[in-house]
Amino acid sequence: MAGLRLVNLTRRFGTVEAVRGVSLDIADGEFVVFVGPSGSGKTTTLNLIAGLERPTSGEVYIGDERVTDWEARDRNLGMVFQSLALFPHMTVFDNIAFPLRIKRVPAAEIGERVRAVAATVHVERLLGTRPATLSGGEAQRVALARTIIVHPAVFLMDEPLSGLDAKLRVEMRTELKRLHASLGATFVYVTHDQAEAMTMADRIVVMRDGVIQQVGTPLAIYIDPVNRFVAGFFGVPAMNFVDGELARDGATLTFRAPALRVPVAAPASAGTPAAVLGVRPEHVRLADTAGGWPATVSLTETLGDETLVFLDYGGPASLVAKVDAEDKIAVGDRRVFTIRTDKLVFFDGVTGQRIRFLLAEGAHT
Amino acid sequence: MTRRRAAFGVFRHVVLSAWTLIVLFPVAWMVLTSFKDAGDWVSWPTRWFPFLDFEPTLLNYRQIFYIGGTTASGELRREASEQAYAIWKGVVDSGVIVTIASLASLVLGAALAYAISRFRTGGRNYPYTILTVRMLPPIVIAIPMLIYYTSLPEFFRAVFNVRVAFFDTYHGLILLYIVTTLPYVIWMMLAFIDAVPRELEHAARLMGATRLTTLRVVVFPLVASGMAVTLLFVFILNWSEFLLALTLTQPNVLTLPVLLNKFQSAVEGRLYGPQAAIGTVVTLPVVVFGLLIQKHLVKGFSFGMIRR
Numbered sequence: 028m029a030g031l032r033l034v035n036l037t038r039r040f041g042t043v044e045a046v047r048g049v050s051l052d053i054a055d056g057e058f059v060v061f062v063g064p065s066g067s068g069k070t071t072t073l074n075l076i077a078g079l080e081r082p083t084s085g086e087v088y089i090g091d092e093r094v095t096d097w098e099a100r101d102r103n104l105g106m107v108f109q110s111l112a113l114f115p116h117m118t119v120f121d122n123i124a125f126p127l128r129i130k131r132v133p134a135a136e137i138g139e140r141v142r143a144v145a146a147t148v149h150v151e152r153l154l155g156t157r158p159a160t161l162s163g164g165e166a167q168r169v170a171l172a173r174t175i176i177v178h179p180a181v182f183l184m185d186e187p188l189s190g191l192d193a194k195l196r197v198e199m200r201t202e203l204k205r206l207h208a209s210l211g212a213t214f215v216y217v218t219h220d221q222a223e224a225m226t227m228a229d230r231i232v233v234m235r236d237g238v239i240q241q242v243g244t245p246l247a248i249y250i251d252p253v254n255r256f257v258a259g260f261f262g263v264p265a266m267n268f269v270d271g272e273l274a275r276d277g278a279t280l281t282f283r284a285p286a287l288r289v290p291v292a293a294p295a296s297a298g299t300p301a302a303v304l305g306v307r308p309e310h311v312r313l314a315d316t317a318g319g320w321p322a323t324v325s326l327t328e329t330l331g332d333e334t335l336v337f338l339d340y341g342g343p344a345s346l347v348a349k350v351d352a353e354d355k356i357a358v359g360d361r362r363v364f365t366i367r368t369d370k371l372v373f374f375d376g377v378t379g380q381r382i383r384f385l386l387a388e389g390a391h392t
Numbered sequence: 393m394t395r396r397r398a399a400f401g402v403f404r405h406v407v408l409s410a411w412t413l414i415v416l417f418p419v420a421w422m423v424l425t426s427f428k429d430a431g432d433w434v435s436w437p438t439r440w441f442p443f444l445d446f447e448p449t450l451l452n453y454r455q456i457f458y459i460g461g462t463t464a465s466g467e468l469r470r471e472a473s474e475q476a477y478a479i480w481k482g483v484v485d486s487g488v489i490v491t492i493a494s495l496a497s498l499v500l501g502a503a504l505a506y507a508i509s510r511f512r513t514g515g516r517n518y519p520y521t522i523l524t525v526r527m528l529p530p531i532v533i534a535i536p537m538l539i540y541y542t543s544l545p546e547f548f549r550a551v552f553n554v555r556v557a558f559f560d561t562y563h564g565l566i567l568l569y570i571v572t573t574l575p576y577v578i579w580m581m582l583a584f585i586d587a588v589p590r591e592l593e594h595a596a597r598l599m600g601a602t603r604l605t606t607l608r609v610v611v612f613p614l615v616a617s618g619m620a621v622t623l624l625f626v627f628i629l630n631w632s633e634f635l636l637a638l639t640l641t642q643p644n645v646l647t648l649p650v651l652l653n654k655f656q657s658a659v660e661g662r663l664y665g666p667q668a669a670i671g672t673v674v675t676l677p678v679v680v681f682g683l684l685i686q687k688h689l690v691k692g693f694s695f696g697m698i699r700r
Contacts, residue, residue, distance in 0.1 A: 079594050100600045112595035116613045126599035177599070 029090035036085035060228035068237035105179035286341030301376025311348035425668035493569035501577025584618030620688035
């Protein structure tokens with residue numbers, strides 16, 4: 028068992044910097060998920076940990092050992108690939124036995140261990156078959172079995188669930204979490220799916236353009252994003268953004284946008300006047316009384332337990348509200364909405380960085 | 393609908409059968425001729441059917457497979473068409489040269505293709521540069537090669553003080569065949585190796601395999617069909633190579649294509665019978681080889697065959 032430490036990792040491909048100055052401590056037994064859009068450098072970071080890529084600069088530590096220059100095969104890692112990388116010319120048994128054969132484990136022990144690990148991931152029936160005949164979920168389990176069998180200290184997973192259909196993906200999420208709990212090993216998981224990150228991670232690492240944007244627990248990242256990118260990446264439907272500006276309005280500071288004004292307290296840091304208001308759909312509420320903004324319902328989307336309501340309030344884009352499905356709302360309805368101002372976040376209009384305020388008392392609720 | 397489809401099926405079979413006849417005609421002619429006696433070779437009207445039109449004979453085969461003394465040892469017959477022409481020398485020489493050259497070319501070419509595929513060895517345009525070797529017609533290099541091979545020993549003697557011959561030797565022809573077929577091997581193997589997902593190699597390496605082990609247990613088994621196809625292709629090229637062998641050997645080394653060209657007699661003209669018999673014999677190894685690796689041929693010719 029071992030933790031991981033990345034120190035100022037940089038990987039350049041020609042003139043492109045795929046990973047820029049990534050530093051991170053991962054505790055022993057932690058489940059860390061790297062998440063970001065494609066090209067954000069998350070897979071390259073994983074390959075740097077695996078030893079499949081060499082960093083242009085920076086260091087990788089596994090446990091207390093500096094492994095930056097070690098061959099991939101010496102690092103005692105297990106990796107599950109996006110394509111699963113099962114060997115098509117070998118049976119499932121031979122695939123799972125592969126790492127043991129490489130280590131010259133006696134044949135009798137191999138048979139025993141393969142059967143044992145196959146049982147834990149429920150693929151005993153398939154040992155004699157070839158990977159080509161397996162279903163997506165079965166192939167997934169075989170790939171896991173092949174990785175588990177040598178008890179690696181650290182598991183690396185590169186979007187292992189991306190090839191599965193939606194239902195199976197959700198099931199495998201749960202199973203991976205269980206597996207993590209039972210193995211107690213360190214998991215480093217790469218995905219572009221924010222739902223996977225939210226559901227599985229102890230900690231999430233959000234990457235973009237090769238740079239770590241934010242590291243934190245799923246909840247911290249959801250509630251307290253450091254910039255507009257992180258705020259927009261998490262949450263379904265995405266956070267509402269309203270472009271506007273901060274203006275001093277007598278004694279108080281006000282966020283002003285077309286058809287929307289929100290008083291705020293003085294910013295912790297002074298920035299440019301251009302600002303972006305962010306509010307999650309669940310924090311936009313429909314009210315029957317006065318004391319909010321009037322709007323017209325332009326579209327509704329039923330989720331089952333909740334309904335998404337698109338509100339035209341006079342701004343350039345609709346505001347999305349997530350409301351209880353019990354509310355009977357029809358397109359064309361005139362409604363009044365309020366915003367939970369204690370949940371509002373603001374971002375710098377130019378840099379996208381979070382502007383931290385103390386919200387004014389008695390704001391428009 | 394189904395009737396039209398059936399009609400099309402018939403039409404297709406007629407066309408394909410006609411084409412098969414056209415393609416197989418020379419082969420059939422060769423095989424038939426190899427069983428004909430001198431008088432039937434070019435008789436008119438053509439004698440098509442053995443036992444009906446002509447009496448098949450093994451005379452031609454007996455001539456070319458003659459074991460024992462050759463014409464020199466008292467077996468001299470009055471007519472050239474009755475003399476013994478032992479082709480054993482040609483069979484052995486061709487067999488040795490072509491087998492060694494093809495296998496060496498395959499091993500070297502597969503390794504080079506792997507290097508090019510995985511490490512971009514030689515840069516982006518290197519494979520195309522290699523291909524230009526094949527853009528020269530062999531006739532262009534035949535005479536320069538002759539001069540080169542005859543002058544190389546001088547060089548070796550002057551510089552290293554060793555006697556090495558290249559002209560009219562096994563290794564001389566083998567080296568040349570390796571060089572001329574290497575571009576084909578590299579290009580064919582490149583297509584096969586490129587089709588092997590890198591993640592398979594990464595997985596193997598992470599599980600503790602060295603690069604060589606990965607090659608042995610993952611990459612090469614996956615491109616085995618491709619290697620079989622490539623070997624057959626190169627084997628056929630070398631097996632039928634005539635021009636360079638003609639120019640660069642005489643009299644110690646004698647390959648079958650060169651031998652095949654020798655059956656002419658001042659009195660009787662071309663000796664079609666023995667020539668056809670040799671032609672049949674020469675074709676057989678290729679056909680047998682092809683049948684042996686048939687399973688691989690089907691897979692190998694559908695490039696990019698690996699199912700992920």
